Amino acid sequence: MSITEQNTLAQNSQRQISLTDAFPSKGKQFHPEMRDEFEVNAPTPPELMRRRARSHYGFIIGGGFVLVVVFIAIFAPFIIPYDPFDQELTKRLIDPIWGKTGTWIHVLGTDALGRDYLTRVIYGARISLMIGFFAAAVSAVVGSALGIIGGYFGGRLDAVIMYLINVKLALPPILVALSLVSVFGGSILALILILGFLFWDRYAVVTRSVTQQIRANDYVTAAEAVGASKLRILAGEILPNVMNQIIVIISLEMAVAILVEAALSFLGLGVKPPTPSWGLLVSEGRSYMFFKPFLITIPGLAIFFLVIAINMLGDGIRDITAPEGRN
Numbered sequence: 001m002s003i004t005e006q007n008t009l010a011q012n013s014q015r016q017i018s019l020t021d022a023f024p025s026k027g028k029q030f031h032p033e034m035r036d037e038f039e040v041n042a043p044t045p046p047e048l049m050r051r052r053a054r055s056h057y058g059f060i061i062g063g064g065f066v067l068v069v070v071f072i073a074i075f076a077p078f079i080i081p082y083d084p085f086d087q088e089l090t091k092r093l094i095d096p097i098w099g100k101t102g103t104w105i106h107v108l109g110t111d112a113l114g115r116d117y118l119t120r121v122i123y124g125a126r127i128s129l130m131i132g133f134f135a136a137a138v139s140a141v142v143g144s145a146l147g148i149i150g151g152y153f154g155g156r157l158d159a160v161i162m163y164l165i166n167v168k169l170a171l172p173p174i175l176v177a178l179s180l181v182s183v184f185g186g187s188i189l190a191l192i193l194i195l196g197f198l199f200w201d202r203y204a205v206v207t208r209s210v211t212q213q214i215r216a217n218d219y220v221t222a223a224e225a226v227g228a229s230k231l232r233i234l235a236g237e238i239l240p241n242v243m244n245q246i247i248v249i250i251s252l253e254m255a256v257a258i259l260v261e262a263a264l265s266f267l268g269l270g271v272k273p274p275t276p277s278w279g280l281l282v283s284e285g286r287s288y289m290f291f292k293p294f295l296i297t298i299p300g301l302a303i304f305f306l307v308i309a310i311n312m313l314g315d316g317i318r319d320i321t322a323p324e325g326r327n
Contacts, residue, residue, distance in 0.1 A: 062313035066306070072122055082116040129258075139195075140200075149234075150208050150211075165201050248318045279299075282300055
């Protein structure tokens, strides 16, 4: 073999070695257990939301406070030994435990009729939470239905719904609530319905906008192509994809409903005594605000912290479920 042939053979061998180094899978059998060390598995949407929830302090603090209030309100009869309507005039206006005349028998003192104040505050949470939740639920049903229908069908139906939304947005909600409550009364059912039909426009605006984006997607077009009914498309294709926005608005509107109910009760147009309500407790305690300020401070702080916690919870839900992961 000549020197030229030997050089050519050596060069070919070096090329084969370099190709084998660059492509190690060539020339040897691939095993399924072999994985690239740089391979990254993308988390699933539920796992991603759990990660965001664990690191979102607003969601944790707000959700924890709301859960505690809900738990105490539900199990109030098993926690508090007193009845919120029992009166004992010999024990009227006792200070809380940190006051001069405070005792552990009545931790938060008593009101002007000798009723245990801690009991009335806890039972007042039941009234405020119930009105806030069901009012937000009624608003969600009415507003979401109108928004989805208008956003999907469009045309004249959408124009009529937009006209109703504009009319509703032009009305001052507090003044309308005062007028309606003075006409229909301040029962709990009346308050839920009045507040429910006052705040539906926010749901309608958001769901209409989202539905207009969803109806152009391929899965909606496919459902229409196979002959699915309009009700099937609205309930099976549109509604599940707008539930995220609806849940966020419910969490925020619930706080607004609680504030409006407290304002109406403070003005004497909301829940009627002796039913305990945080707004009513503030109204009853304003006559003693200079002598027994705890009568308005305690329910006022309860309203403040609950509304802040609900807003923090709503913001947390929005950030956790947002595709871009806002925080």
